[in-house]
Amino acid sequence: MNSLAEASETNAWGGPGEDAAIAMALLAIDPVGLGGAVLRSLPGPALDTWLQQLRGLMPETAPWRRLPLNIDDDRMLGGLDIAASLSAGRPILATGLLAEADGGVVLVPMAERLMRGVAARLSAVIDRQAVVIERDGLAGIQPGRFCTLLVDEGLDEDEQVSPDLAERLAFHIDAQALEAALDEPAAVKPGQLPGLRSSCSQVSSSEQQLKALCGLAVMLGIGSLRAPSLALRAAKASAALAGRTEVENEDVQLATRLVLLPRATQVPLEPSDENEAEPEPPPEQEDQPEEDQPPPPPSLDDMPQELLLEAVKASLPADLLEKLQIKALRRKGSSGGRGGPQAQAKLRGRPIGVRPGKPVMGERMHLPSTLKAAAPWQKLRQASLEKRGVNGPRLAVQTSDFRIQRFKARRQTTHVFVVDASGSSAMNRMAEAKGAIELLLAQSYVRRDEVALIAFRGAEAEQLLAPTRALARARKELAALPGGGGTPLASGLDKAHELAIDVQRKGHQPVIILMTDGRANVSMDGSHGHDKAHEDALKAARKLAAEGWCALLVDTSRRPRPKAGELARAMGAQYLPLPQASANSLSSAVQAVSAA
Amino acid sequence: MATAFPFTAIVGQEEMKLALLIAATDPSVGGVLVFGDRGTGKSTAVRALAGLLPKMRQVTGCPYHSDPETTKCSCQACQKIGRTGKPASRLEPVPVVDLPLGVTEDRVVGALDLERALVHGEKAFEPGLLARANRGFLYIDEVNLLEDHIVDLLLDVAASGENVVEREGLSIRHPARFVLVGSGNPEEGELRPQLLDRFGLAVEVSTPTDLDQRIEVIRLRDEFERDQDAFLKRYRRRESRVRSKINRARKHLDSVEVSAEIVRRMAEVCVALGTDGLRGELTLVRASRAVAALEGAESVELKHLLKIAPLALRHRLRRDPLDESSAGARVERVIEDVLQ
Numbered sequence: 001m002n003s004l005a006e007a008s009e010t011n012a013w014g015g016p017g018e019d020a021a022i023a024m025a026l027l028a029i030d031p032v033g034l035g036g037a038v039l040r041s042l043p044g045p046a047l048d049t050w051l052q053q054l055r056g057l058m059p060e061t062a063p064w065r066r067l068p069l070n071i072d073d074d075r076m077l078g079g080l081d082i083a084a085s086l087s088a089g090r091p092i093l094a095t096g097l098l099a100e101a102d103g104g105v106v107l108v109p110m111a112e113r114l115m116r117g118v119a120a121r122l123s124a125v126i127d128r129q130a131v132v133i134e135r136d137g138l139a140g141i142q143p144g145r146f147c148t149l150l151v152d153e154g155l156d157e158d159e160q161v162s163p164d165l166a167e168r169l170a171f172h173i174d175a176q177a178l179e180a181a182l183d184e185p186a187a188v189k190p191g192q193l194p195g196l197r198s199s200c201s202q203v204s205s206s207e208q209q210l211k212a213l214c215g216l217a218v219m220l221g222i223g224s225l226r227a228p229s230l231a232l233r234a235a236k237a238s239a240a241l242a243g244r245t246e247v248e249n250e251d252v253q254l255a256t257r258l259v260l261l262p263r264a265t266q267v268p269l270e271p272s273d274e275n276e277a278e279p280e281p282p283p284e285q286e287d288q289p290e291e292d293q294p295p296p297p298p299s300l301d302d303m304p305q306e307l308l309l310e311a312v313k314a315s316l317p318a319d320l321l322e323k324l325q326i327k328a329l330r331r332k333g334s335s336g337g338r339g340g341p342q343a344q345a346k347l348r349g350r351p352i353g354v355r356p357g358k359p360v361m362g363e364r365m366h367l368p369s370t371l372k373a374a375a376p377w378q379k380l381r382q383a384s385l386e387k388r389g390v391n392g393p394r395l396a397v398q399t400s401d402f403r404i405q406r407f408k409a410r411r412q413t414t415h416v417f418v419v420d421a422s423g424s425s426a427m428n429r430m431a432e433a434k435g436a437i438e439l440l441l442a443q444s445y446v447r448r449d450e451v452a453l454i455a456f457r458g459a460e461a462e463q464l465l466a467p468t469r470a471l472a473r474a475r476k477e478l479a480a481l482p483g484g485g486g487t488p489l490a491s492g493l494d495k496a497h498e499l500a501i502d503v504q505r506k507g508h509q510p511v512i513i514l515m516t517d518g519r520a521n522v523s524m525d526g527s528h529g530h531d532k533a534h535e536d537a538l539k540a541a542r543k544l545a546a547e548g549w550c551a552l553l554v555d556t557s558r559r560p561r562p563k564a565g566e567l568a569r570a571m572g573a574q575y576l577p578l579p580q581a582s583a584n585s586l587s588s589a590v591q592a593v594s595a596a
Numbered sequence: 597m598a599t600a601f602p603f604t605a606i607v608g609q610e611e612m613k614l615a616l617l618i619a620a621t622d623p624s625v626g627g628v629l630v631f632g633d634r635g636t637g638k639s640t641a642v643r644a645l646a647g648l649l650p651k652m653r654q655v656t657g658c659p660y661h662s663d664p665e666t667t668k669c670s671c672q673a674c675q676k677i678g679r680t681g682k683p684a685s686r687l688e689p690v691p692v693v694d695l696p697l698g699v700t701e702d703r704v705v706g707a708l709d710l711e712r713a714l715v716h717g718e719k720a721f722e723p724g725l726l727a728r729a730n731r732g733f734l735y736i737d738e739v740n741l742l743e744d745h746i747v748d749l750l751l752d753v754a755a756s757g758e759n760v761v762e763r764e765g766l767s768i769r770h771p772a773r774f775v776l777v778g779s780g781n782p783e784e785g786e787l788r789p790q791l792l793d794r795f796g797l798a799v800e801v802s803t804p805t806d807l808d809q810r811i812e813v814i815r816l817r818d819e820f821e822r823d824q825d826a827f828l829k830r831y832r833r834r835e836s837r838v839r840s841k842i843n844r845a846r847k848h849l850d851s852v853e854v855s856a857e858i859v860r861r862m863a864e865v866c867v868a869l870g871t872d873g874l875r876g877e878l879t880l881v882r883a884s885r886a887v888a889a890l891e892g893a894e895s896v897e898l899k900h901l902l903k904i905a906p907l908a909l910r911h912r913l914r915r916d917p918l919d920e921s922s923a924g925a926r927v928e929r930v931i932e933d934v935l936q
Contacts, residue, residue: 033821073698080710091710120738121697127639132696134703134725137710164781167634201822210818214811223803224635228814233821355745356701376710379717384765400763 017180018187023171023258024050025187026237028057029196031105031147033233034170035126038161040152041175043109047151050178051107054149057190063104063146065097067122069113072353073135076121080136082375091138091376098122099131099142111150111161117352119162122148126168137376170230172262188241200240205232205247216256221266231259354403369403371395413511414450414467414503415440418496419478420516420556421457422487433515433556434478440513441471450508452499453477456492458485459526463495467503486528489520490536493571497544504547511550514573517557518564534563541571552576599824603644604834606637607813608804614887615797615907616645617838619733619775621845622886625879626796627754627776629739629787629911636801637813638779639737645777646692648835650843652731655683659723660730660770661691669770691732693725693774697741704749705761706768721768726759729774739778740787747791750776754794796879797904798911800924845889852888853895854881861898861935865905868930871912879908898935905931 027034041047055064073079078096085092098106106122108114114122125131131144148169152161166172188196210232217228235255239247354369374397381396417437441451451474453465464477493514500510520533524540544551551573555564560577568575606613615628630638654661657673664685667674674683695704706724713719725734734750736742742750753759759772776794780787792798804810820827862880869876884900893900910923 073700077696077698085710085714090715117697117741120741124697124737132694134696134699136700137702137707137722139703164634205818207815210815211807211811214814215807218805218807218810223633225637225803225810225813226635228810229817232814232818355743357745376714377708380708380713380719383717 014184015180016174016177017182017184019254019258020050020173020177020181021184021187022238022241022254023173024054024057024181025241026234026258027054027147027171028188028193029200029240030233030237031058032129032145034147034230034237036106036148036150036169037171037173038111038150038152038166038169039173039178040154041173041178042153043151044175046175046178046182049182051149053186055105057188057193058105059103059193061103063101065101065104065106067097067106067108067118069110069115069118071097071118073121076118077125077131077135078133078138078142080138080372080376082372086375093133093138093140095142096131096133098125098144098146101146102143103145105147105149107149107151109151110153111165112152112154114150114162114165115352116162119165123162123165123168126165167224167226167263170234171258173258174262196240199245200237203236203239203245203247205236209235209247209252212252213255213260216260220260220264222260222263224263227260227263231255234259352406355406356400356402357404358399358402359404364405366403366405370397370401373403374398374401377401412449412508414452414508416452416454416467416496416499416503416510416512418454418456418461418492418512418514418516419481420487420489420492420514421455421481421483421485422521423457423484424487424517424519424557433554434481436554437478437515438475441474452503454492454495454499455481456488456495457483458488459491459522460488461492461495463499467499467506467508486522487516487520487533488522488526489516489518489533489567490524490540491522492516493537493540493544494524497540497547500544500547500549504549509550511552512544512571512573513552513554514571515554515556516564516567518553518555518561518567519557537567538570541567541573545570545572548572599828600643600647601640601817601820602828602831602835603641603648604838605816605820605827605831606641606644607816608806608809609637609641609801611907612638612641612799612801614903615799616641616777617842617890618797618883618886618904619777620645620649620842621890622849622882623773623775625775625882625886627778627794629792629795629798630777630779630801631782631798632779632801633803634781636803638801639735642733642735642737642777642779643692645733646689648839648842649690649692650839650846651687652690653685654688654731655685658683660727660772661688661732662771663731671770691728691730693729693732693734695725695734695736695742695746697738699725699746701746701749704746705753705759706770707761708763708766719766721761721766723770724759726753726772726774727770730770730772732774733777734774735777736779738780739791740780740782747788751790751794792911793875795911797883797907799907800910841890844892845886848892849885849889852885852893854885855895858884858896858898858901861901864934865909865931868934869909869913869927871909876909876912880905883908902931902935905935 023037027037039047039050058064067076074094074096076096076098078093078099081092081094084094108122125144126148129143129145131142133140133142148165150161150165150169152166154160160166213228213231213235217231222228232255235247235251238251238254239245242248242251244251354366356373359365374395377398378396381398385391385396417440419433419437450467450469451465451471452463452467453474454461454463456462464481465474468474496512496514500512503510519530520537521528521530523529523533523536551571553564553568553571553573553575555561555575555577557564557577564577565575567573603613603616612630615630619625619628630642632638652661653664655664655667655669655673658667658669658671660669660671662669662671662674664682667683676683678684703724704726706722706727709718709720709722753772754774754776757771757773759770761768778787778791778795804813859877859881862877862884866876866880880901881896883904884896887900887904888894888896891900906924906927910927913923913926
């Protein structure tokens with residue numbers, strides 16, 4: 001008897017540790033069908049032990065491959081093996097890592113840092129269970145059936161594995177569960193596995209169970225249909241593990257805990273009949289969470305989803321609601337994970353492979369790839385050179401071989417608009433300034449940049465909008481921006497400095513666009529007076545200049561004055577007087593500044 | 597490698613299925629873009645299409661699947677004219693070619709045959725994916741993650757219908773007309789407007805919210821995974837029914853009438869939406885004609901137009917980044933105003 005069977009007799013849940021141990025067994029039973037697991041944990045003994053135990057459960061011959069973050073397409077998907085091809089005199093494929101892993105495991109450490117392109121290629125192979133190679137003059141398909149383990153070391157919610165990739169993997173296991181699994185007995189012995197693997201495909205499930213899983217997924221706010229599909233597979237593997245040929249109640253519960261709950265985006269609403277009090281307080285995290293649970297009703301067939309959910313809810317962590325809310329908030333801001341598009345840069349950034357073409361405008365030639373591209377054609381070229389009676393060079397390289405290094409700019413831009421809403425500015429060209437900003441908003445939308453908005457008037461500056469892509473909101477804030485009062489320019493610049501530091505900390509590149517007439521009359525300490533205020537503004541501007549950010553000062557006064565120009569110089573900004581600035585030239589100025 | 601799921605077993609997603617059937621009926625509609633959430637079966641539907649398409653007559657051994665009736669191809673197979681005055685040909689499946697991420701340029705456009713260069717020191721052209729997709733479908737999953745330089749190649753070829761390769765003193769041009777099918781998740785980034793424009797129809801898919809439908813999806817998927825052969829067998833008849841529907845529609849296509857009145861309504865919608873160029877109207881004409889043909893109607897009626905307009909126009913709107921409503925909603929609003 002294994003531990004699950006014992007547990008099922010008492011119908012008690014063994015805690016996250018047992019679940020993590022069972023998840024391991026289920027992966028060993030159905031490694032390809034379940035896709036794999038996301039292990040949200042820093043490296044450490046708990047993770048190592050879990051991985052080691054899983055490895056012990058896989059067939060001895062099963063490959064186990066680590067996919068490094070910086071892997072290139074050649075290594076990942078396969079490519080031309082130049083050395084072997086030249087010595088053999090025919091094209092020879094260097095098998096890629098994913099094809100090598102067929103029948104085994106692909107382990108991705110630091111998966112939260114995985115580039116989008118790599119994640120997408122991995123997803124495509126998982127979907128097709130095959131590696132399609134169309135590279136370097138080679139075409140073919142190799143089997144690629146493996147179990148993917150992502151180790152997600154992301155510390156906060158912003159750093160997460162590619163959601164596209166994560167959703168293809170059945171289990172999402174956190175560090176606590178891995179820790180707790182250290183004390184768990186193994187859920188299965190390696191010797192049992194061949195039998196379990198074949199019996200797993202024979203397990204059947206009822207219509208009612210299917211409904212329960214689908215219904216639960218909806219209640220938990222899970223949109224993708226992959227989740228209930230994977231949950232069903234997990235339930236079947238669980239039934240096989242318990243030596244049954246039919247899925248039972250507890251398999252569905254296990255699958256819900258392992259597959260559905262970690263994907264939940266909302267806490268299911270209580271069917272509120274008698275009291276609207278909180279449901280039974282979820283058990284404390286550390287100490288025995290499973291003590292006082294009522295055993296769930298025995299038969300699933302006459303159990304509505306609400307009850308099943310009730311039975312499952314025992315395993316909801318205490319802070320689920322909180323976490324979900326945070327998640328939901330975050331989701332509004334970004335697409336999650338490292339999903340944000342990365343601008344392609346010609347000359348800087350992270351190298352992302354090569355492309356054919358002649359290097360122009362300072363692009364860098366990638367010499368090894370160029371030589372590699374030239375190598376296979378040497379025999380051909382030498383022959384044609386000889387025919388023409390030319391004593392050719394030892395290595396004939398032609399322009400068609402040239403390969404250029406491609407880079408991806410790591411940084412995304414956040415435009416920080418600092419708008420002077422004081423009385424003097426309002427009298428001048430507030431409306432035009434607003435129009436210009438709207439145009440810039442539209443532009444930054446096209447490039448999917450973020451914008452932030454700071455306005456200063458009266459006594460001090462105020463951040464109206466934290467960095468966001470929600471441009472409609474930015475426009476609303478802007479439209480509602482009242483004008484009037486003093487000009488606390490220094491305070492505005494200080495606020496911009498603070499915000500830009502935050503932006504930079506997030507890995508984005510701040511671009512500061514200051515719109516003012518430059519006539520400061522409120523100093524840092526709130527006192528009025530032109531000279532002191534101007535001095536303070538210059539001081540704040542120099543502080544900005546020291547950071548070396550891109551900046552643009554748009555002079556909104558009717559007749560440009562030296563003060564605004566002086567300020568622009570102090571903050572190392574480009575100076576653009578609005579009278580000459582049509583909306584379009586303004587936006588190209590911003591673009592030029594951002595590209596600098 | 598995974599077997600394709602049958603097209604007729606796909607639950608719901610009517611708009612996506614309709615768009616693919618239209619493209620299968622009239623390839624000149626110009627491609628289908630499927631954008632939507634994760635786990636909605638985008639690529640499942642496209643891959644399923646391959647099993648559904650009626651076979652087509654092609655010159656035996658021609659790397660570009662040339663039509664024996666009209667071939668102007670210079671390959672050996674097409675040059676060898678038989679006694680009938682035409683090259684030998686047979687019925688073969690319509691190519692549905694996958695353009696995988698990580699594809700290299702030489703495999704897209706074709707290049708010198710590496711093997712022959714290495715072994716014999718010969719120059720010979722090895723056709724690429726564009727050749728393989730000629731007269732068929734070219735499918736790009738995660739189209740928004742495709743490398744820029746590959747996108748440029750596709751744009752050029754999709755516009756001209758011809759692929760030109762110059763390499764090692766070899767100069768090859770061959771026909772490359774294909775229906776471009778792309779799928780992706782809008783969260784992963786936006787498409788370049790030029791690429792967007794190459795697609796005739798754009799479909800937005802989302803996960804079904806109806807519980808019964810969701811259950812049906814999972815059930816069929818589960819049955820398919822348990823016993824693929826039996827499952828495919830069960831759907832064989834349904835598949836062949838749709839196949840003959842496509843065949844009938846193709847034959848019928850040229851006889852479907854589009855009245856001046858309908859064309860005027862189409863133009864009105866396009867003007868009201870401010871779509872750029874005439875491609876919107878053209879696609880509307882072709883797509884609504886294909887819908888009418890699929891339904892066996894004699895002429896295009898308003899209902900056909902209503903059915904197709906959102907698909908044909910939603911990706912052609914000039915971007916208004918500050919309008920919060922989705923493109924689909926805006927198109928529907930205008931259609932309601934103009935057509936009803």
